[in-house]
Amino acid sequence: xxxxxxxxxxxxxxxxxxxxxxxxxxxxxxxxxxxxxxxxxxxxxxxxxxxxxxxxxxxxxxxxxxxxxxxxxxxxxxxxxxxxxxxxxxxxxxxxxxxxxxxxxxxxxxxxxxxxxxxxxxxxxxxxxxxxxxxxxxxxxxxxxxxxxxxxxxxxxxxxxxxxxxxxxxxxxxxxxxxxxxxxxxxxxxxxxxxxxxxxxxxxxxxxxxxxxxxxxxxxxxxxxxxxxxxxxxxxxxxxxxxxxxxxxxxxxxxxxxxxxxxxxxxxxxxxxxxxxxxxxxxxxxxxxxxxxxxx
Amino acid sequence: xxxxxxxxxxxxxxxxxxxxxxxxxxxxxxxxxxxxxxxxxxxxxxxxxxxxxxxxxxxxxxxxxxxxxxxxxxxxxxxxxxxxxxxxxxxxxxxxxxxxxxxxxxxxxxxxxxxxxxxxxxxxxxxxxxxxxxxxxxxxxxxxxxxxxxxxxxxxxxxxxxxxxxxxxxxxxxxxxxxxxxxxxxxxxxxxxxxxxxxxxxxxxxxxxxxxxxxxxxxxxxxxxxxxxxxxxxxxxxxxxxxxxxxxxxxxxxxxxxxxxxxxxxxxxxxxxxxxxxxxxxxxxxxxxxxxxxxxxxxxxxxxxxxxxxxxxxxxxxxxxxxxxxxxxxxxxxxxxxxxxxxxxxxxxxxxxxxxxxxxxxxxxxxxxxxxxxxxxxxxxxxxxxxxxxxxxxxxxxxxxxxxxxxxxxxxxxxxxxxxxxxxxxxxxx
Numbered sequence: 001x002x003x004x005x006x007x008x009x010x011x012x013x014x015x016x017x018x019x020x021x022x023x024x025x026x027x028x029x030x031x032x033x034x035x036x037x038x039x040x041x042x043x044x045x046x047x048x049x050x051x052x053x054x055x056x057x058x059x060x061x062x063x064x065x066x067x068x069x070x071x072x073x074x075x076x077x078x079x080x081x082x083x084x085x086x087x088x089x090x091x092x093x094x095x096x097x098x099x100x101x102x103x104x105x106x107x108x109x110x111x112x113x114x115x116x117x118x119x120x121x122x123x124x125x126x127x128x129x130x131x132x133x134x135x136x137x138x139x140x141x142x143x144x145x146x147x148x149x150x151x152x153x154x155x156x157x158x159x160x161x162x163x164x165x166x167x168x169x170x171x172x173x174x175x176x177x178x179x180x181x182x183x184x185x186x187x188x189x190x191x192x193x194x195x196x197x198x199x200x201x202x203x204x205x206x207x208x209x210x211x212x213x214x215x216x217x218x219x220x221x222x223x224x225x226x227x228x229x230x231x232x233x234x235x236x237x238x239x240x241x242x243x244x245x246x247x248x249x250x251x252x253x254x255x256x257x258x259x260x261x262x263x264x265x266x267x268x269x270x271x272x273x274x275x276x277x278x279x280x281x282x283x284x285x286x287x288x289x290x291x292x293x294x295x296x
Numbered sequence: 297x298x299x300x301x302x303x304x305x306x307x308x309x310x311x312x313x314x315x316x317x318x319x320x321x322x323x324x325x326x327x328x329x330x331x332x333x334x335x336x337x338x339x340x341x342x343x344x345x346x347x348x349x350x351x352x353x354x355x356x357x358x359x360x361x362x363x364x365x366x367x368x369x370x371x372x373x374x375x376x377x378x379x380x381x382x383x384x385x386x387x388x389x390x391x392x393x394x395x396x397x398x399x400x401x402x403x404x405x406x407x408x409x410x411x412x413x414x415x416x417x418x419x420x421x422x423x424x425x426x427x428x429x430x431x432x433x434x435x436x437x438x439x440x441x442x443x444x445x446x447x448x449x450x451x452x453x454x455x456x457x458x459x460x461x462x463x464x465x466x467x468x469x470x471x472x473x474x475x476x477x478x479x480x481x482x483x484x485x486x487x488x489x490x491x492x493x494x495x496x497x498x499x500x501x502x503x504x505x506x507x508x509x510x511x512x513x514x515x516x517x518x519x520x521x522x523x524x525x526x527x528x529x530x531x532x533x534x535x536x537x538x539x540x541x542x543x544x545x546x547x548x549x550x551x552x553x554x555x556x557x558x559x560x561x562x563x564x565x566x567x568x569x570x571x572x573x574x575x576x577x578x579x580x581x582x583x584x585x586x587x588x589x590x591x592x593x594x595x596x597x598x599x600x601x602x603x604x605x606x607x608x609x610x611x612x613x614x615x616x617x618x619x620x621x622x623x624x625x626x627x628x629x630x631x632x633x634x635x636x637x638x639x640x641x642x643x644x645x646x647x648x649x650x651x652x653x654x655x656x657x658x659x660x661x662x663x664x665x666x667x668x669x670x671x672x673x674x675x676x677x678x679x680x681x682x683x684x685x686x687x688x689x690x691x692x693x694x695x696x697x698x699x700x701x702x703x704x705x706x707x708x709x710x711x712x713x714x715x716x717x718x719x720x721x722x723x724x725x726x
Contacts, residue, residue: 246700
């Protein structure tokens with residue numbers, strides 16, 4: 001296609017459309033990109049939010065490397081990305097495949113599993129705090145089953161607290177992933193599967209060789225959504241443990257919040273934000289690049 | 297809290313709301329600026345930013361504000377933790393709220409050092425409403441140059457609270473010496489009662505209560521203040537001695553203490569499953585109404601006779617922002633809130649066990665518990681506030697980490713204190 005027709009087509013776009021496009025763009029630039037860019041420059045300063053920001057170069061990042069809480073948060077974030085991402089994708093996919101076939105109450109199950117997604121993470125967090133309370137339903141159920149030895153201070157014991165929060169987060173996320181995969185499964189071609197069955201492929205082979213490749217588009221979306229969601233996880237941890245006991249369930253996001261707004265180290269907090277940004281972008285770009293290569 | 301989940305659309309909507317709020321505020325400003333002469337003092341519109349969250353005290357403040365004749369007051373109530381996070385922003389903004397509720401002592405002084413607080417010395421002079429307040433309160437409310445920047449309106453005391461009926465049931469008496477206290481804990485443990493309550497989950501600062509008191513009893517108030525001001529290290533032998541004493545108490549705490557909040561921790565005490573709770577007098581609000589008369593307290597017993605007696609008495613009140621539009625209105629509202637009448641009404645309506653700062657309040661009608669609290673604070677030689685109020689919210693965070701970790705793993709004392717000192721230096725250096 002040559003250039004002139006494109007230009008003519010652009011010229012034919014009515015002014016009103018440009019206005020509709022440019023106003024949100026300006027708002028986006030001002031409200032999203034400008035603050036984001038600011039946080040990059042703040043990361044190179046020491047700033048308490050009151051006085052003048054004092055430039056310190058890369059000192060914040062050097063401090064981060066020696067900060068035991070940051071390292072705990074980073075480790076927890078890795079556990080979180082793998083655990084939250086892995087469990088919710090596996091769980092969501094399994095549920096989607098199970099609930100994709102007709103059966104009694106399938107609609108009811110689907111809505112029931114999706115329901116937690118409707119509730120905000122903060123509310124889910126409060127709900128699970130009640131579940132995990134020392135005399136709460138989880139411990140009571142274990143006691144009733146004669147498993148007293150498994151009773152724990154779920155949110156106060158550093159050995160299990162992060163896992164306990166993870167379960168609550170996955171409980172909510174799994175329904176969302178299920179819906180995404182259900183939509184993907186509706187778009188697969190049933191006749192391919194039938195043909196494979198005629199050729200003697202078993203259910204497992206049919207799923208991995210025939211169905212999964214058709215779900216690649218959905219999987220890309222799910223991967224991106226999951227990585228972004230797990231890196232920005234904040235509310236459920238804040239609602240359930242506030243990063244405690246003694247910072248053992250701190251994630252990068254909660255530690256950033258604590259540094260910024262409790263301790264008032266806005267420069268240091270911005271440095272953490274930059275790390276989160278770099279991680280998210282790194283994950284997504286690597287994945288998309290790999291996807292693009294396999295599609296070529 | 298939700299900024300990580302804000303979508304762009306919400307952000308835009310938020311922006312519009314802010315804009316609209318600005319417009320509205322501008323309108324309010326104009327109208328009352330014109331009609332400000334209506335009130336008796338006629339000092340125009342004033343915004344009061346309130347951090348008091350518990351239901352009864354909040355209602356009491358609302359009633360007080362409603363009865364104020366001096367001008368229009370817009371009362372904004374914000375949850376305490378949110379308020380704490382936003383406080384520097386409130387004070388820094390060009391159009392700051394005129395009056396804000398917060399705490400006396402180092403924490404207010406830090407804001408004064410930044411030039412963010414209005415000098416309220418005029419209220420402390422002549423026949424000003426604060427002129428008759430005690431010298432201790434005056435020094436708590438003064439900045440580094442000696443000018444007053446805070447208006448204290450009430451305070452409360454910390455002590456070991458218990459239920460008289462429960463002590464009778466278990467056949468025990470409040471202890472008078474430290475050895476008796478330990479014997480009492482042993483006795484109660486033997487009866488299957490958890491001796492000490494605490495709630496450290498979302499309120500990990502509660503772990504500082506015992507730390508403060510043990511430091512006051514072993515090293516004295518002067519050392520304690522110096523420690524919090526950074527003149528001593530948290531891994532000094534004096535602090536190690538405090539922690540060794542704390543360690544002896546660890547087995548006595550309710551096994552669920554790490555999972556409870558400060559408020560939830562009062563429930564087993566109300567149910568006679570846990571015996572004693574070192575906590576502020578606000579705890580009376582956590583008990584069912586019919587148990588409040590049953591509550592009693594004793595001061596943490598003396599450990600070393602040579603150390604002057606000391607109690608913690610956190611002081612609440614209000615300060616005014618330097619960068620607000622209406623200094624005159626702020627001072628007028630502060631004078632009203634500090635008056636004996638307003639203090640009395642606030643304390644009665646909030647049904648708290650708080651004490652008035654004004655010597656002119658008639659306390660004879662207050663409950664016996666409060667009378668005993670007043671006597672306790674009158675008799676003590678030294679008064680401190682609480683860890684965060686004697687230092688900063690940032691240093692409190694380091695204490696929370698160190699002390700909750702210590703309570704979970706008392707044997708790692710040495711490494712925990714070293715980490716604490718490093719973290720404290722980090723806070724002070726930044």
